Amino acid sequence: MVTQPRPQRPRPQAGRPTMDDVAAVAGVSRGTVSRALNGGHNVSGPAFEAVQRAIRKTGYVVNQHARSLVTQRSDSVAFILSEPQDRLFEDPNFNVLLRGCTRALGEHDITLLLTVAGTQEDRERIGRYVTAGHVDGALLVSDHAGSSLLQELKDRGLPVVTCGRPLGHEREISYVAADDRDGARQMVSYLRSRGHRTIATITGPLDTSGGVDRLAGYYDVLGDADPRLVVSGDYTQASGEVAMEKLLRQVPDLDAVFVCSDLMAVGAIAALARAGKRVPDDVAIGGFDDSKVAAASTPPLTTIRQPFGRISGEMVRLLLGHLSGEPPAAVILPTELVVRATA
Amino acid sequence: MVTQPRPQRPRPQAGRPTMDDVAAVAGVSRGTVSRALNGGHNVSGPAFEAVQRAIRKTGYVVNQHARSLVTQRSDSVAFILSEPQDRLFEDPNFNVLLRGCTRALGEHDITLLLTVAGTQEDRERIGRYVTAGHVDGALLVSDHAGSSLLQELKDRGLPVVTCGRPLGHEREISYVAADDRDGARQMVSYLRSRGHRTIATITGPLDTSGGVDRLAGYYDVLGDADPRLVVSGDYTQASGEVAMEKLLRQVPDLDAVFVCSDLMAVGAIAALARAGKRVPDDVAIGGFDDSKVAAASTPPLTTIRQPFGRISGEMVRLLLGHLSGEPPAAVILPTELVVRATA
DNA sequence: CTGAAAGCGCTTACAG
DNA sequence: CTGAAAGCGCTTACAG
Numbered sequence: 001m002v003t004q005p006r007p008q009r010p011r012p013q014a015g016r017p018t019m020d021d022v023a024a025v026a027g028v029s030r031g032t033v034s035r036a037l038n039g040g041h042n043v044s045g046p047a048f049e050a051v052q053r054a055i056r057k058t059g060y061v062v063n064q065h066a067r068s069l070v071t072q073r074s075d076s077v078a079f080i081l082s083e084p085q086d087r088l089f090e091d092p093n094f095n096v097l098l099r100g101c102t103r104a105l106g107e108h109d110i111t112l113l114l115t116v117a118g119t120q121e122d123r124e125r126i127g128r129y130v131t132a133g134h135v136d137g138a139l140l141v142s143d144h145a146g147s148s149l150l151q152e153l154k155d156r157g158l159p160v161v162t163c164g165r166p167l168g169h170e171r172e173i174s175y176v177a178a179d180d181r182d183g184a185r186q187m188v189s190y191l192r193s194r195g196h197r198t199i200a201t202i203t204g205p206l207d208t209s210g211g212v213d214r215l216a217g218y219y220d221v222l223g224d225a226d227p228r229l230v231v232s233g234d235y236t237q238a239s240g241e242v243a244m245e246k247l248l249r250q251v252p253d254l255d256a257v258f259v260c261s262d263l264m265a266v267g268a269i270a271a272l273a274r275a276g277k278r279v280p281d282d283v284a285i286g287g288f289d290d291s292k293v294a295a296a297s298t299p300p301l302t303t304i305r306q307p308f309g310r311i312s313g314e315m316v317r318l319l320l321g322h323l324s325g326e327p328p329a330a331v332i333l334p335t336e337l338v339v340r341a342t343a
Numbered sequence: 344m345v346t347q348p349r350p351q352r353p354r355p356q357a358g359r360p361t362m363d364d365v366a367a368v369a370g371v372s373r374g375t376v377s378r379a380l381n382g383g384h385n386v387s388g389p390a391f392e393a394v395q396r397a398i399r400k401t402g403y404v405v406n407q408h409a410r411s412l413v414t415q416r417s418d419s420v421a422f423i424l425s426e427p428q429d430r431l432f433e434d435p436n437f438n439v440l441l442r443g444c445t446r447a448l449g450e451h452d453i454t455l456l457l458t459v460a461g462t463q464e465d466r467e468r469i470g471r472y473v474t475a476g477h478v479d480g481a482l483l484v485s486d487h488a489g490s491s492l493l494q495e496l497k498d499r500g501l502p503v504v505t506c507g508r509p510l511g512h513e514r515e516i517s518y519v520a521a522d523d524r525d526g527a528r529q530m531v532s533y534l535r536s537r538g539h540r541t542i543a544t545i546t547g548p549l550d551t552s553g554g555v556d557r558l559a560g561y562y563d564v565l566g567d568a569d570p571r572l573v574v575s576g577d578y579t580q581a582s583g584e585v586a587m588e589k590l591l592r593q594v595p596d597l598d599a600v601f602v603c604s605d606l607m608a609v610g611a612i613a614a615l616a617r618a619g620k621r622v623p624d625d626v627a628i629g630g631f632d633d634s635k636v637a638a639a640s641t642p643p644l645t646t647i648r649q650p651f652g653r654i655s656g657e658m659v660r661l662l663l664g665h666l667s668g669e670p671p672a673a674v675i676l677p678t679e680l681v682v683r684a685t686a
Numbered sequence: 687c688t689g690a691a692a693g694c695g696c697t698t699a700c701a702g
Numbered sequence: 703c704t705g706a707a708a709g710c711g712c713t714t715a716c717a718g
Contacts (some may be wrong), residue, residue, distance in 0.1 A: 016714085018710095019711065019712065020711085028688080028689090028715095029689045029690075030690095030711090030712085031689060031691095031713080031714080032561070032689075033689085034712070034713055035687095037712090038713080038714095042688080043688090044687055044688085047687080047688085052699080059497075061471070061476075062475060063475070063476050063710090063711080063712065064475040064477055065407075065408045065411040065412040065710085066408075066412050066694090066712035066713090067710035067711080067712055067713075068408040068710080069409050069693095069694045069695065069696085070694045070712055070714080071694090071713070074408070093551075106468065107701085113457075113458075114459070115456075115457070121449075122445075125449065125454065129454050130418075132404055132405060133408055134407055156404075176668040189690075216695095228520075236711090253686075287606075361694095361695060361696085362695065371704080372705045374697080374704070374706080375703085375704060377696070377698080378698055378703095385704080386703070387703055387704085390703080390704085391693080404717075405695090405696080406696065408695080408696090409696035409697090409710090410696055411696090411698045411710095412694090412695080412710045412712085413695090413709075414696085414697070414710090415695055415710080612715085642713045
């Protein structure tokens with residue numbers, strides 16, 4: 001990569017029109033233009049009209065930096081995905097969450113900036129960006145315990161809402177989570193009620209609240225489970241395959257598996273197929289998420305539905321609350337068993 | 344969604360330290376602090392040291408809005424994906440491109456902002472955001488012909504580089520593209536050299552340069568092809584399945600298909616499997632992209648490699664050139680046949 | 687309802 | 703090498 005010379009002098013942005021230009025064309029003062037732009041309070045009808053015309057004529061667009069410098073807010077928030085970039089692209093849950101947050105914020109004229117903090121370097125860069133005043137707050141998704149990012153945001157006093165419990169920061173940081181533990185309980189109880197005896201589980205990452213809480217729910221129902229029935233994954237399809245192979249070696253006669261994400265469940269089913277096992281006849285599979293892949297999978301997945309729409313809505317609501325000075329809060333949303341064909 | 348009251352008074356950002364605070368602590372003037380921050384030219388050793396210490400002591404972080412207001416630049420550029428959000432998550436090519444651009448820009452201390460312009464509404468919001476001075480330029484990926492977004496960016500004078508030829512704007516807008524037409528030629532020639540007689544194609548969207556150019560390459564080799572051999576897709580896996588089914592109905596005896604994306608090729612193979620056709624024994628399949636799914640597919644895909652690493656590097660280079668006043672340019676990068684198992 | 691003025695936090699010629 | 707000062711483009715009390 002060749003280093004490009006930076007322009008020494010600021011580009012005059014091709015004479016980009018300023019508020020004074022608008023004021024001159026409209027025949028009013030700059031203050032009146034500003035008021036017309038910000039809600040139109042204390043502006044007479046004719047003045048308002050004149051300003052609108054002048055804006056159209058000049059092609060004026062507000063300079064956000066100037067505005068933010070005085071208002072001390074940027075009207076944008078960061079959506080920080082603290083995961084390797086691959087996962088952003090693989091996991092449909094993020095998609096749903098992102099869309100929901102974008103929409104909810106859009107209703108308040110707030111722009112959502114998507115950032116992927118895959119590497120430690122990314123996290124540092126994003127930490128700097130976010131604390132330099134570019135955003136008013138952050139929505140943090142899928143942060144793992146011990147991440148320095150959450151700590152930094154907190155230290156800087158930036159309003160933050162996490163998706164899932166912020167392990168170790170439950171008291172100071174707002175968060176929204178599905179009731180992972182209860183969802184896990186529902187699934188494992190259901191599997192047991194269907195007559196399965198040897199119920200294994202493929203967990204999520206155990207440095208996230210979803211990972212530990214779903215495993216806790218499993219143990220709530222099967223407190224005496226053989227440790228060999230528990231294998232960990234990282235929510236990806238590939239890890240589901242690997243984990244299933246390991247389970248098959250450790251406990252060949254298992255007859256059901258609670259897999260802690262739909263994506264991993266798809267991987268597990270592939271591994272079972274290769275091993276010549278039928279789903280659900282030989283081994284029943286229960287997933288988690290009710291993501292897009294659940295219904296599309298063959299056979300369609302029995303799973304636990306996470307209320308992603310509500311999760312994103314609540315995240316935005318909490319963050320906006322923060323911005324207007326409200327204290328932190330936690331919101332836990334119920335999950336629901338969805339029975340399809342794999343169990 | 345409940346509307347939150349906006350804070351009436353600007354939050355004082357908890358007394359966030361300013362440059363004057365640093366200057367006071369360091370015992371120098373504000374100008375000297377600024378110089379120390381911007382390269383350290385014309386700052387004596389002791390003064391520089393004092394400033395560093397003061398910054399650490401106060402926890403000072405530059406206010407980007409204030410800086411941008413005077414420098415007229417934001418040191419960030421937008422990566423605009425002009426596609427439904429789903430595709431961002433499905434198509435691994437975007438992932439590779441995004442990562443490459445992030446890295447290349449990072450070397451110049453420029454932040455990349457990812458935005459997904461899935462709907463017309465998104466495009467308008469992004470148009471406003473981008474032209475309000477938030478970014479110095481834009482990398483536009485996967486824009487379809489007739490999109491108003493490119494036009495708007497152009498009208499606003501924002502430096503833009505597109506990935507793929509900007510249909511209808513080739514002369515005024517910089518772009519980087521793989522040699523799609525030649526890649527298609529290579530693949531179709533290869534299929535023919537392997538003895539295939541009835542070679543169909545599943546095209547990409549025909550309002551993108553990749554779509555039209557790859558089809559043109561197909562016709563370069565098979566100018567007399569039966570129109571029923573040509574069916575269109577939109578690069579997604581699902582569209583590949585549908586297109587393959589259609590081809591199978593229209594031309595049951597086809598013995599090879601040039602599929603214009605790896606993702607569609609995976610879909611096509613699934614459709615063939617359902618129809619009881621073996622790949623490559625009954626029908627040979629050639630893909631395009633050499634994306635992550637190509638090697639992971641069963642059987643592994645014979646495909647055309649796009650040099651994504653170079654594409655992102657060149658995109659960034661052209662954009663930085665723009666920012667320092669260089670005129671537009673086009674860069675076409677060669678593609679390469681990769682033979683695996685499907686043809 | 688309106689304008690004149692102060693000020694947000696920086697950078698950068700300009701003088702010294 | 704350094705400081706004082708102007709100015710980037712806005713918003714918002716304040717007076718009228």
